Amino acid sequence: MSIRKIEIMDTTLRDGEQTSSVSFSASEKLTIAKLLLEELKVDRIEIASARVSEGELQAVKDVTEWASENNYLNAVEVLTFVDKDVSINWMLDAGAKVQNLLTKGSLNHLTHQLKKTPNQHFKEIEENILLAQKNNIETNVYLEDWSNGMRNSKTYVFEFIAFLSNLPVKRIMLPDTLGVLTPKESFDFVKEIKDKYPSLHFDFHAHNDYDLGVSNVMEGIKAGADGLHLTVNGMGERAGNAPMASTIAVINDFMHNIEIGVNETYLHTISKLVETFSGVMIPENKPVVGANVFTQTAGIHADGxxxxxxxxxKLMPERFGRxxxxxxxxxxxxxxxxxxxxxxxxxxxxxxxxxxxxxxxxxxxxxxxxxxxxxxxxxxxxLDRNYEEKVKINSYVLTHSKGLKPSTTVSVTIEKEAFEESAQGDGQFDAFMNAIKQAFKKRKITLPKLIDYAVRIPPGSNSDALCETIITWKNDEKEFKTRGLDSDQTVSAIKATEKMLNIIIN
Known part of the structure; x- marks a missing residue:
């Protein structure tokens, strides 16, 4: 079985940034770019669109400066437009060396959006590519809406690719711009193109509108795609792009004739970083990177x-640093x-x-x-119950109202004798204690004094389930502590008190 190398291009910083309400700062872009190339080891990154803003220009300058110093400059790509020399000049100012030129991959887009003929469009594209070459800028070409182009204007798509095959273009990029392809179409369309142009490099760019991004990517690879475009956490417009983590895991586990250079150990790290910078939370059940995906809940699974x-x-958490x-x-x-x-x-x-x-x-x-x-x-x-349970707090009502003293009604059983008492206090727990004192007074039992009351959450816990109340009591000259545990602070104090009552009655 021959091994085929597939390029992985991450477009989190460009297409992923088109996620609604997401905008990365210049320093965030640089940090993510470094991790993607140095640690995750993707082959290429697409980091911005030309002409967007001064802030975007500065962000690209920061990345290209670092990339130039660390021999990554040819792995840094920028989306450009067919706009005479405007995008090229922007690229030169930014210090970028690879343009991903956005062109029309369907006759529908060309006719209704640009209102141009194929020959007019091709002529302007050729001028752009030759100008880029003159300025030592490498060109890849996006065929926007290629998926619908293959469905509805296939003759145009093949005419376009034939035209590009005679120009200095390194890669032709096939995007399912609207995420409409089925897995079968992804395979058939990519295969038809690769069969006709086996020597050209084609990238496949999947969107996830029908939740078919990973499936379509698998079929695109089987059909002969030479590169893939992915985003961290599947970020991107609408439902996002094919997600990096799932796709890498699928390739490594199920596509044994495919070789990729991605270091999957860093998938979780980069995922959490992008989550933090973007503010877009990762669903807990998201494959590979979600909080719960390596958590067994059912007892039978732990037993197994x-x-x-x-x-x-095969999806062992250690593979992903988890x-x-x-x-x-x-x-x-x-x-x-x-x-x-x-x-x-x-x-x-x-x-x-x-x-x-x-x-x-x-x-x-x-x-x-x-x-x-x-x-x-x-x-x-x-386990802190080394006594016979002779006192039981059966039920209680705690009230707190503005302008009125807190009050409590308590039902308590003391050695099989039931009492129901009501009292007020300075707080809910104070009112509870006053009611308990009334019940024990009828049994002629004096309660110890409360001399310290501490509440804490278990250290290291990120749970909202429990707080622990520790109460120190003094009876004659002897001090002792009881603990109560509950999600509610007052209830945990009541449980600590119930333990104290059993200790003294025993």
Missing amino acids: DNKNNLYFS TRKYALGKSSGKANIQKNLQELGLQLNDEDLKKVTQRIIELGDKKQVVTKEDLPYIISDV
């Missing part, structure tokens, strides 16, 4: 991973929790593991998200 990695595939995670929630089984405990260096016996599992399921039923960092606190909360 413990038994000969039954739920592993790690596999096991979610904690209502679908968690003991295997999920054991995986997380192993990472923390903790062990529990079967009985304690069962208690912790039940607590995590309870939190999951409340739609709370639990993280690995929360686990030690859940364990502490669940």
Whole structure:
């Protein structure tokens, strides 16, 4: 099987920047350009459109200056227009050496947008390309709306390619501008062109309007495309372009006769950087780079991973500089929790593991998200019950109104005797404590004094599920602490108080 090298051109900084409301600063463009070429190792990058603005000109100058110093200048490309010498002069001012000339790839666009004949268009294109050559600028040519051109004006497309084949053009670029192609059309159209012009270099540029970007790219490669245009996170106009990460993973895993130079270890890094700079958040379920795509949620999957990695595939997270995670929630089984405990260096016996599992399921039923960092606190909360439960807070109502004192009504069982008390206080928890004191006063039991009250979120947790309340009590001369854990601060304090009540009643 012969190996075929495919060029990868990233157009995040040009086509990707056409995502609604996205604009990269000059420093952001330079940072992304460096990562794309030095770390991700794409073959080429398209970084801007000529004539856009002074800010864009400065951004291109920054990139070309760095690229020139680091031998990447011929890998930096700029979109230009058939506008006599305007774009060429802009390129010269910017220090760029490769133009991607935007031309009309369908008779429909040519006739209704430019209102010109093919011969008129071709003549102006030839003038531009020869002027570029005179100024030592390399030319690639975009056939805009090529996909519809192949559907509706194929004779024109082949006449155009025949014309370009006699000019100093390095690459002819075939864009599915409106993202309308099916995978079969992508294959058939590219193959028809490559069969007729096997010695010419053709890039395939897919958009994702029908969510077929990656499928169309695969078919374009099979048909003989020599290069691909991709964007980080699939950014681009409308539904965006074919996404970099998914496409690279697909090529590496399923197209064994294709060779690419992309370093997939950096796919996640560049994805997060572009997310930060663009403000466009990555969906959590986005393949390869999404937050959840290497997270097992179902307990049966974690159990299978413990038994000969039954739920592993070629998409191993380590390939992309990531790690596999096991979610904690209502679908968690003991295997999920054991995986997380192993990472923390903790062990529990079967009985304690069962208690912790039940607590995590309870939190999951409340739609709370639990993280690995929360686990030690859940364990502490669940296992810190070395007493017989003689006091139980059954229910309570906490009220807080403007201009009125907070009040609480509490139902509590003390050694099988039920009490219902109401009280006011300076805050909701103070009102709760006053109601509890009234119930215990009827049992002639004095409660210890509260001398310290601290609330914290488990360190390292990025979850909104839990906060821990630690209350220090003083009874006679003895001090002791109790902890409560819940998503609500007041409720966590109530749980800490319930532990205190059981300690003193025992």
